Amino acid sequence: MSGSTARPALLLAHGAGGSVAANYGPMMEQLRARYRVIGIDYPGAGSTPRATRRLELDELADRLTAAADAEGVGRFAVSGFSLGGAVAIRLAARHPERVTALALTAPFARADTGVRLTARVWRSLIAAGDTDTLGRFLLARCLSPAALEAMDPQELETAVKETGAGVPVGTPEHVELVERLDVTADLARITAPTLVVSPVDDPLIPPRLHRAVATGIRGARLVEIAGGHLPFAEHPDRWAALLTDGLTDGLAPGSASGVSDRLADGGTDGEE
Known part of the structure; x- marks a missing residue:
């Protein structure tokens, strides 16, 4: 998918069991107003055929790079959500000359024991x-x-059925990759300005894993936001602001780096 060629390019790397539409759809209008948006669904998500073998991180990074090539885009920022954070990190480590900035939301460099148990x-x-x-x-x-707690019983039951029935067919392969990927060694190779967005109540990928990514990337800026693992579901406008104003302004020359900013419910960093 793409927008105006006059805008800077932003590649989108979605999470395990998600898709570009599912993970970025609620913010797509805001993103397209600022960027030329390019995204691909992993095998078994959206309209992409399911893989016949296990997925490899390099392959997903190459697919995203190829999508930029197909659009004639040489340089781009990359937004990676959850598993997509590792995809973005690997892409930036392999193509530092092409990546202008990284925005990593709820990322992890390597699954810990708790995450692996959850994945299984x-x-x-x-x-x-x-x-x-x-x-x-x-x-x-x-x-x-x-x-x-904000859902009434009927809303919760509807969400249960929609969530369970809406899992992409390729999710088992996505989640299996979560269990074994390791981009720890790539962190020190990142040269692009990096924003790490950490949902402070994330029960799926513990915030300490988000912080470890920020610590491992030289000069990375860590911003904490309220909510769980799905900012597009809980705080889409807030997340969109970070992927637009926060990504461009917060990573501009002379801005703070290596700084942790907390975005509480009444916060103003990256918001109107």
Whole structure:
């Protein structure tokens, strides 16, 4: 997908069990107003055919780079969400001359034991075909306590059914990659200005893993925002502001680097 050729380019790398539309759709209008947006769905997501073998991180990074090539784009910023953060990191490490900036949301360099255990339960529930239990599991592991408590029983039950039934067919391969990827060594190779967005109530990827990514990338700026693992579901306008004003203004020459900013409910950093 793409927008005006006059705008700077932004590549989108989505999360495991997601898609460009699912993870970035709620902010797409704001992103297209600022950027020429280019994104691809991983195998088994959106209209992309499911993989017949296990996924490799280099392959996903190459697919995203190829999408930019197909659009005639030489240099670009990259936004990576969750698993997409690792994709973006690998892409930036392999093509430092092409990446102008990175925005990594809820990223991890390597899954810890807790994340790997969660991933295996996730895959087991998909294999079992119990979509309601899968939906309950994903909501509990992805939304913040505040978001869950804000739903009335009917809203929660509807969300359970929609979440469980809406899992892309390629999710098992995405999640299996989550279990074994490791971009720790790539962090020191990143030269692009980097913004790390850390949802402080993320129950899926612990915020300490977000912080470890920010610590490993020289000069990275860490911004904490309220909410769970899915900022596009809980705080889409706030996340969009960080991917537009926060990414361009916050990473401009002379701006703070290596700084942690906390965005609470009443915060103003990156917001109107």
